[in-house]
Amino acid sequence: VFAEKGPYKHFMAKETHEQPIVLADAFARYLAPHRSEVHLPEEVDFAGCERIVMVACGTAHYACHVAKYWFESLAGIPVEIDVASEFRYREPPVGPGTLGIFVSQSGETADTLAALRYLKGRGGRSLAVVNVETSTIARESDVALPILAGPEIGVASTKAFTCQLALLACLAILAARQRGAIDGAGEAGRVEELRALPGLMATALTLEPAIAEIARDVSHARDVLFLGRGPMYPLALEGALKLKEISYIHAEGYASGELKHGPIALVDEAVPVIVLAPSDALFDKTVSNMQEVLARGGRALLVSDAAGIEAAGAGAWRTLAMPRAAPLVAPILYAVPAQLLAYHAAVFKGTDVDQPRNLAKSVTVE
Ligand code: G6P
Numbered sequence: 001v002f003a004e005k006g007p008y009k010h011f012m013a014k015e016t017h018e019q020p021i022v023l024a025d026a027f028a029r030y031l032a033p034h035r036s037e038v039h040l041p042e043e044v045d046f047a048g049c050e051r052i053v054m055v056a057c058g059t060a061h062y063a064c065h066v067a068k069y070w071f072e073s074l075a076g077i078p079v080e081i082d083v084a085s086e087f088r089y090r091e092p093p094v095g096p097g098t099l100g101i102f103v104s105q106s107g108e109t110a111d112t113l114a115a116l117r118y119l120k121g122r123g124g125r126s127l128a129v130v131n132v133e134t135s136t137i138a139r140e141s142d143v144a145l146p147i148l149a150g151p152e153i154g155v156a157s158t159k160a161f162t163c164q165l166a167l168l169a170c171l172a173i174l175a176a177r178q179r180g181a182i183d184g185a186g187e188a189g190r191v192e193e194l195r196a197l198p199g200l201m202a203t204a205l206t207l208e209p210a211i212a213e214i215a216r217d218v219s220h221a222r223d224v225l226f227l228g229r230g231p232m233y234p235l236a237l238e239g240a241l242k243l244k245e246i247s248y249i250h251a252e253g254y255a256s257g258e259l260k261h262g263p264i265a266l267v268d269e270a271v272p273v274i275v276l277a278p279s280d281a282l283f284d285k286t287v288s289n290m291q292e293v294l295a296r297g298g299r300a301l302l303v304s305d306a307a308g309i310e311a312a313g314a315g316a317w318r319t320l321a322m323p324r325a326a327p328l329v330a331p332i333l334y335a336v337p338a339q340l341l342a343y344h345a346a347v348f349k350g351t352d353v354d355q356p357r358n359l360a361k362s363v364t365v366e
Pocket of ligand 1: 057060103105106108156363
């Protein structure tokens with residue numbers, strides 16, 4: 001079933017729409033069936049872990065970036081993230097208290113594999129988060145966990161990203177439990193938030209016609225900015241990456257608070273600014289950054305939930321009302337508008353969505 005496009009024009013569209021199903025499959029494996037607990041193999045052990053380093057490339061690196069917020073805030077473990085091509089050469093210190101988490105859809109990315117070998121060579125423990133269970137990175141890691149996304153054919157990663165995030169969220173909850181940072185009720189609450197995710201994803205996917213409308217306008221832009229705070233910051237980076245990969249529109253993702261340290265100089269009516277701001281503790285701050293864009297004649301698309309859109313008031317160029325989501329799952333859910341916006345902008349431009357120029361699905365050479 002995975003190697004056929006079915007009713008879809010592109011694998012990317014099919015894989016985007018598979019997300020509710022593959023996420024439900026992943027949760028069937030990683031959440032306990034009759035209890036509100038995460039359920040992971042016993043060898044996954046954060047007890048003696050002094051720090052985590054998370055290493056990956058491309059979209060998988062942005063999944064690490066989101067997970068850093070979770071491991072730090074839920075479990076209190078310091079997390080360092082790096083792109084594999086930097087980690088492998090910058091001679092980072094690694095000790096027995098270091099757990100390396102290597103995230104890779106293919107499990108064959110040359111730089112990520114080299115980073116894993118570097119860490120192992122210096123006595124670190126390793127955990128691989130992969131889609132391809134038989135891959136080299138899975139085989140060479142101390143522990144390997146599959147994200148269960150099924151084969152991903154489109155070069156631009158979609159369901160692998162959200163399944164990486166789903167598994168990393170489960171790992172962060174386990175780490176919090178093992179370190180006494182969360183009690184049973186706290187774990188149950190987070191687990192029920194995860195269980196709600198596939199349904200929320202399905203609802204978000206019904207927004208496709210509205211997102212396609214917005215994408216039609218965005219497809220005429222030369223430059224696009226994505227803004228987000230907290231775990232929505234890496235989503236801004238991922239949204240920008242998706243757009244540039246398949247539509248060839250120049251896009252940048254920024255932490256909202258950095259707007260006034262540079263990118264605001266680019267803002268005018270020709271540069272759409274996409275603001276990813278679910279109603280959460282950081283919402284007001286992100287919206288105040290959006291107001292700075294509007295005050296300078298910029299066009300902002302506010303992606304939020306109904307309550308957030310109402311609270312932000314009038315003035316945005318466009319709004320997109322997402323289903324309301326708990327803070328833990330919002331960054332996973334907000335991958336959907338990022339993916340669909342890039343997809344439809346690319347379709348309007350007529351680019352080769354599944355095989356974008358100059359890119360490869362798996363980069364097995366340096
Ligand atoms: C390539 C792909 C990206 C992917 C990255 C890392 O650049 O085009 O979609 O995110 O490699 O791949 P991996 O298989 O390690 O996740």
